[in-house]
Amino acid sequence: DQTGMAYSVGTTLDRFIKSKQSDFPFASGELSQLLRDIALAAKIVNRETNRAGLANIGGAFGQTNVQGEEQQKLDVIANIRFIRALSKGGEVCAIVSEEEDAVIDLHNTSGKYVVAIDPLDGSSNIDVNISIGTIFSIYRRITPAGSPIQMEDVMQPGSKQVAAGYVLYGSSTMLVYTTGFGVNGFTYESSLGEFFLSHPNIQAPKDGNIYSINEGSELEWNKGVQDYIRLCKEKGYSARYIGSLVADFHRNLLKGGIYIYPPTQKNPNGKLRLLYEANALALLAEQAGAIATDGKQNILSIQPESLHQRTPLIIGSEKMVQTAMEYFAEEK
Numbered sequence: 668d669q670t671g672m673a674y675s676v677g678t679t680l681d682r683f684i685k686s687k688q689s690d691f692p693f694a695s696g697e698l699s700q701l702l703r704d705i706a707l708a709a710k711i712v713n714r715e716t717n718r719a720g721l722a723n724i725g726g727a728f729g730q731t732n733v734q735g736e737e738q739q740k741l742d743v744i745a746n747i748r749f750i751r752a753l754s755k756g757g758e759v760c761a762i763v764s765e766e767e768d769a770v771i772d773l774h775n776t777s778g779k780y781v782v783a784i785d786p787l788d789g790s791s792n793i794d795v796n797i798s799i800g801t802i803f804s805i806y807r808r809i810t811p812a813g814s815p816i817q818m819e820d821v822m823q824p825g826s827k828q829v830a831a832g833y834v835l836y837g838s839s840t841m842l843v844y845t846t847g848f849g850v851n852g853f854t855y856e857s858s859l860g861e862f863f864l865s866h867p868n869i870q871a872p873k874d875g876n877i878y879s880i881n882e883g884s885e886l887e888w889n890k891g892v893q894d895y896i897r898l899c900k901e902k903g904y905s906a907r908y909i910g911s912l913v914a915d916f917h918r919n920l921l922k923g924g925i926y927i928y929p930p931t932q933k934n935p936n937g938k939l940r941l942l943y944e945a946n947a948l949a950l951l952a953e954q955a956g957a958i959a960t961d962g963k964q965n966i967l968s969i970q971p972e973s974l975h976q977r978t979p980l981i982i983g984s985e986k987m988v989q990t991a992m993e994y995f996a997e998e999k
């Protein structure tokens with residue numbers, strides 16, 4: 668139901684998806700099936716992630732991806748697993764992935780959905796056993812089913828997302844997602860192979876005292892960012908920066924906090940990717956009563972111009988982001 672009524676903690680993801688089916692009176696269950704396909708891939712990647720050290724599949728793969736970064740084997744595996752699960756699931760017609768230069772056209776004439784995905788974000792943390800995550804956005808294709816995929820299908824503003832979420836491979840593995848009717852978190856029990864509802868109807872605290880930013884680039888920040896971070900220090904806030912966006916976002920979502928990736932000399936448009944990182948988290952933030960902006964506008968209103976375009980990202984508790992924006996405005 669749309670009241671966001673807290674569901675009985677402990678229900679399985681499958682039962683939850685089925686129970687929420689009524690949120691989509693006209694849907695014939697394709698989105699539900701797509702969410703199940705993503706959960707399946709998450710279980711497989713979770714197993715690979717947990718075995719990475721043992722199977723010695725960590726370490727560079729020797730290739731580089733479109734980002735020019737060393738490709739970790741787990742990055743490659745996660746990308747393959749999600750593409751395979753989405754392709755087999757039959758609901759998806761196109762995929763934009765951080766690991767792929769171009770759009771993947773699945774040549775699925777009946778698939779209604781487009782998925783933008785970062786299969787494994789935080790790859791530099793894979794070999795040092797720090798939490799990593801998958802981030803995904805789901806859109807309905809715009810051009811008619813069966814026709815060739817067009818760029819308008821894959822370059823939609825975040826406001827057009829029909830669903831979004833992340834998988835956090837951390838001390839426990841969680842799937843957190845929204846279909847526009849609130850944010851719900853599921854924790855994976857590997858001995859049963861099931862995700863169980865553990866965080867129903869997540870609401871972000873309106874304020875917080877945690878800030879997440881890479882202080883190593885402080886000398887490159889514009890004045891507004893410097894002034895806001897100085898305020899955080901004057902207030903005695905805690906600095907928490909893991910180097911994995913999903914982990915920092917998740918902690919800030921539950922405890923209250925702000926994450927900032929500002930423009931830097933190396934990344935004048937910020938480092939994070941609009942299509943498969945910022946948009947998904949921005950929808951989750953909004954659904955949980957928090958805010959996501961690029962410093963000027965709501966992330967969800969940005970009209971993408973290229974698949975891998977970057978954006979500055981300021982995301983977290985409403986009051987913290989509003990205060991940060993006041994400082995950013997002053998510098999003009």
Ligand code: P6P
Pocket residue numbers: 788789790791881910911912913938939
């Ligand atoms: P930096 C990881 O590569 C990532 O995309 C995010 O998960 C993380 O928050 C950020 O980049 C870290 O970037 O420049 O601070 O090392």
